[in-house]
Amino acid sequence: MAGLNYRIIIHLMGLLLLFNGGFMLIAALVSGVYNDGATLDITLAAIITLLLGILAMFYTRGHEKEVKKKEGYIIVTLGWIVMSASGVMPYIFSGAIPSITNAFFETISGYTTTGASILDDIESIPRGILFWRSLTHWIGGMGIIVLAIAILPLLGIGGMQLFSAEAPGPSADKLHPRITDTAKRLWLIYFGYTAAETLLLRVAGMSFFDALNHSMATLSTGGFSTKNASLAYWSNQPLIQYIVIVFMFLAGSNFVLSYFAFKGKIQRVLRDEEFKFYGIFILIFTLVTAVVVYFMANVEVSDYYPMAFGEAESSFRHALFQVVAVITTTGFVTADFTAWTPFLTVFFFGLMFMGGSAGSTAGGIKVMRHLLIIKNGLLEFKRTLHPNAIIPVRFNNKTVSEHIVYNVIAFFVLYMLLFIIGALVLSLLGLDFISAIGGAASSLGNVGPAFGSLNPVSNYNSLPALGKWWCGFLMLAGRLELFTVLILFNPYFWKKI
Template sequence: MNYSIIRYILGWIFNFQAFAMLFPGIVAIIYGENEVWDFILCIILCGIIGFVLTLKKPKNRVFFAREGFVAVALSWIILSITGALPFIISGCIPNFVDAVFETVSGFTTTGSSILSDVEILPYSVLFWRSFTHWLGGMGVLVFLLMILPMNGGYQMFLMKAESPGPSVSKLVPKIRTTAMILYGIYMAMTIVQIILLLIGDMPLFDALCTTFGSAGTGGFGIKNDSMGSYSPYIQVVTGVFMMLFGVNFNVYFLFLMKRPIQALKCEEARWYIGIIAASTVAITVFITNIYGSVGTALRHAFFQVSSIITTTGYATTDFDLWPEVPRVILVMLMFVGACAGSTGGGIKVSRLIILVKSVGKELKQIIHPKNVRKIQLDGKVVEHETVRSVNVFMVAYFLIFAFSVLLISIDNTDLVTNFTAVAATFNNIGPGLGMVGPTGNFGIFSDFSTLVLTIDMLAGRLEIFPLLILFMRDTWKKF
């Protein structure tokens, strides 16, 4: 274990956090809020720790998968604890466990909240909640790879550990350039959405916070009714951009490189769009009589499908009041998730494609046992290592999911609430059904259950293994 490089990376995480808190501090100054001193205190604290940890550069900057996974997991834990400090110091969320839950929900782009009334919060705190979505969407370590002078192929271990999906590939030979391209696309799409929302007469502060939530597919609302009070135009724009941020960013890169045919051949993106279209049509059929017109029903159906499958969590209506079939479809979409290489959570469409094709392969193998068949994705053979990793991930996923439901059942809440609470946090979605539906919140749970759900959010965002590896004794041995 190369402890020096991990210490150095964690130091830059503290520096990054200090820099990030400058922005809500500026918001506090603009609105004349006393919370500016809370953010200044946090900035100084993080800055001092970061300076001390990065003062001595490591002599050995080489690390492998083990160090990469540990660095990523510890980085997100540090971000969560330090990011909770403004909530605690300002008194907005005085309970430590609740404050960490809210912060983890922000950075992991989950959007679940323990708050029952967000409109009473200061502007700077509201901004910080939403800004954590944007920071966590593309990944903090990906950002550091873009600015830190770290050379060597080992950087790929950091990107693989933090980026969602069964596989991560370099867009260009250099990791640093890949990180710059990803963030360039991310920032460009963010700016475009802000402009479109401003065209729809949305206040600048609202446009910024809404875009942070949809870009990071997080979903922290700054209104108690989430997106319900905004105009249909704003709802449609947000719904479209949630869907766009759920697409694998490699597709956008191919379009930028003027390779549209190759981009359109992306099988995962086609499945993703197909699932959204089919789900939207099906739900519209069942809820048209509720809203009185096909147009209104279609808008609400598309928005909620886009919100749930991308694991954003915004809501334009209380979908918990919809008939059973639409509600079941939304719960199923919670598990599907967005595309690999996007800012969305969930199992990921590519994993489901591989699983479906694996079942088909096994059935054909039974009928034709002597035939040698390979699973293909985008016209390329999927390596056995990838298929194995998908299978192992699914086993770990369902074991953790079932155990989490069991643990929070100690609070004696109903099964629908418990099941969808875990689904909403583990898949980084936000709202569930029952007591944690669009009009409810996660403040109903005890500190123990809140801690379980907090761990679920981290495990879901980091795709389980970076967090689990912290608990293995061999991880910390020097070889």
């Protein structure tokens, strides 16, 4: 392979900066509507971002238009970093988050849809800045690169390498043979769900601003809220919590299945093995949590655990909400689940490694990978008894290639290794054991709330500066499913072949 095509990399960074600047202008418009005092600051950030994007694209206008595999990995990882680096400007210029470290942490937490925040008083932040904060979620949820490849043909650039690098999971489902049409359909479904949830939350009692922000955070499985108490702010309005639960569930399921459902192919959705187990896992985990909460837990923790319809309904609702929020890695909270007995603390720690479905906006390991690992493990018993037999792993009644099984096992090993390293680094920086393992698991899984000093009713502001940068790296690696980021640290990747 010849040397890297740096001009196409820079050119696409310019394109992403144009996207970012355009979204900043929308945030500036919202700021102007609410007259919150941050309009000029956000507009200045947008202009600088747009100018940088224009300069990058103009400087590399004569680039070679082919994106090869190596360039794809670099563009995706660097794209997230460039978007996060430029996305700090509205926070810094407005004074909402004057520290570069804190602003970068908040921004990369947004784009990676982690939802971990350093803000102590969210409700004091200007509305334009809060909207920008939610926008970073929404952009990163479906993937900046998926957005970009929808218009790459206009530039004469193919997008398959970018799509495979941004979404490198075991599922290869596509809605349309042309990758750009797939991206457009995914974004149409994503936008439609966001609009639907906004309308329902508005009818249920939220203000339009709160409804829109929480919808963007829900569909991206991000978790940024406009309130200090998150969804617990509306604890006396259970309907709002149930609406959010439904859309968290949808966001954590494969968006390809949503497309099939809208096309009337309901049987295809119901037959999908991952979707069935995704629903079954949530149901079982919710029942376990609800029973423990109802019979054992001392969970009446101030405003975070109100009894709305009676103890049984409230126990079920809070259990369902937190289970779905953690499995889908959305990270909204209606209660401090770390106060729900030691058993449930360990239980929710385990759920942080679950993840939603492949092809969703959720983080984590993903249900499909867990199923393939479990199936392959059980088949090892048969292979031991019948060493000469060929016994393949099957998924959705189809044989899974050994390559995919090995990829899944390698992913799991790397994930757990990076989690251990992540926790060790955080412990070296002064965090206690519970906070270190919780912060590493939450950051890598893009969950948000963790344990110890990083519990659901606290935030990440107490982290030392190096800890925030390290968690930012874990968030990026987790969001891009490890290989896309970690491959850049392999010396072989940079060799000319």
